[in-house]
Amino acid sequence: MxxxxxxxxxxxxxxxxxxxxxxxxxxxxxxxxxxxxxxxFDGMSVLITGATSGIGEATAKAFAAEGARVGFCGRRVSLGRRVEHEIREAGGDATYMRADVREPEQIRAFVDRMADRHGGIDIAFNNAGVGSGKLLHELTVSEWDDVQSTNVRGVFLALKYEVEHMLKAGHGVIVCTSSSAAEQARPNGGAYTASKRAVQGIVKSAALAYGPHGIRVNAILPGTTDTAFVRPPGIPDADWAAYKKAFGPLNIDGLERMAEPQEIARAVLALASDDFPYMTGASVAVDGGSTAGRKMVRPAGA
Ligand SMILES: NC(=O)c1ccc[n+]([C@@H]2O[C@H](COP(=O)([O-])OP(=O)(O)OC[C@H]3O[C@@H](n4cnc5c(N)ncnc54)[C@H](OP(=O)(O)O)[C@@H]3O)[C@@H](O)[C@H]2O)c1
Structure with a gap:
């Protein structure tokens, strides 16, 4: 030669x-x-709550692109059907079912139907959540209850029913969406921070309870991410782009920019993959450095 x-x-x-x-x-x-x-994730059964938009949608698409059979829920049927259609058009396997994470019967039916359809649940991403931006004394009791019942009760219910299937199979991976706000409180974020710290508590307890049964449970803590969660409805693209550009350096020390939902999705897939077989009970911040600390700003003249 x-x-x-x-x-x-x-x-x-x-x-x-x-x-x-x-x-x-x-x-x-x-x-x-x-x-x-x-x-x-070829042929694996992946279940996601709250994948009609944002981080959940990006994660459903990323799992499907790597061969998973994805079952997901959310309340907005038209968006659920759109995400399902887009995944199938791209050659992936996805099934949407309307379910509200606050409702035990609906979540049980969603989990059981997807487990039946896909022969169990290998991976679950408990992601559905809502925000809250009011001072505690201005928050109504029903607003407080809604945040807790979506973000805390919703994660508890999903995990409760998923674990039943995983215990039978003797394996499983669960990732739950907490938030950098669990570590970094804001004056008007009391209900949200409380709920996302509760998610960390559920995750730690579940990791201890189910580790002996081959089930890993971790929390992901996204930082500010460009989704409908933070983008005001109806804002024109150009205005939103300008806002984002200014927001990063002012608020996110470290990478000085918001995350894209696909970047959070990549971290979820990594946590769910076999790359971290010894990681359980962890809270993994994917926040561009937000929770690492703040720059020191010195008063003029010092
Ligand atoms: N974006 C951020 O800056 C950020 C930062 C840290 C953590 N997070 C967390 O990331 C998760 C996803 O938020 P996102 O940023 O992707 O915002 P998003 O686009 O508003 O997504 C929220 C998802 O949760 C679902 N959901 C809300 N309430 C539900 C309910 N009762 N039952 C079923 N599904 C429900 C929504 O679906 P339906 O409305 O169709 O029900 C939607 O699919 C949330 O847990 C949020 O707290 C977001």
Missing amino acids: NAQDTTRRSLLGGAAALGLASLTLDGTARAAARPRARRR
Whole structure:
């Protein structure tokens, strides 16, 4: 084999290893640099609460793109159908079912139906949540109850029914969405911070209870992420882009920008994958540095 052949072979071998889409042998290595798609979740049953938009939607799409059979819920039927359709159009496997995480019968029916359909539950992402931005003395009792019943009771209910299936199977991974706000309170975020700290408590207890049964449970703490959760409804794209640009450096020390939902999704997939077999009971901040601390700002003249 001459030197040219050796170079060609190593180019082809390297391209194959990298998953490059095409490589010509006419001397001009024309490689469409498309990394080989990873399929860490081929055939696995993944259940997600709150995937009609935002982080849940991005995570459902990311799991489906890696071969998972995704079952997800949320209350807004038209959005659920849209996400289901988009995943199927892209060649993925997704099933939407309307369910409200505050309602035990609805969540039990959702979990059981997806487990029946997919032959169990390998991975669950308990993500549905709502925000709250009022001072505690201005919050009504029913507003407080709604935040707790979605963010805390909803996570408890989903986990309760998912674990029944995982215990039978002897394995499972659960990721629950907490928030950087669990670690970093705001004056007008009392109800939300309380609820997201409660999620961490559920996760720690569940990790201890179910670890001996082969089930890992972790919390993810996203920082401010560009979803409907933080974007005011109806704001024009250009205004929102300008707002985001100014928001990052003022509020997120570290990376100085909001996260994109796909970035949180990637972290969820990593936690759910076999890459972290020894991680359970953890609270993983994916927040651009927000909870690491704050820059010191010195008063003028000091
Ligand atoms: N965006 C951020 O800055 C940020 C930061 C930290 C943590 N988080 C957390 O991330 C999670 C996802 O939020 P997001 O940012 O992706 O906002 P989003 O786009 O508003 O998504 C919230 C999801 O939760 C679902 N949901 C809310 N109440 C529900 C209920 N009662 N039953 C079923 N589903 C329900 C919503 O679906 P339906 O409305 O269709 O029911 C939607 O799919 C939440 O837990 C939130 O607290 C967000």
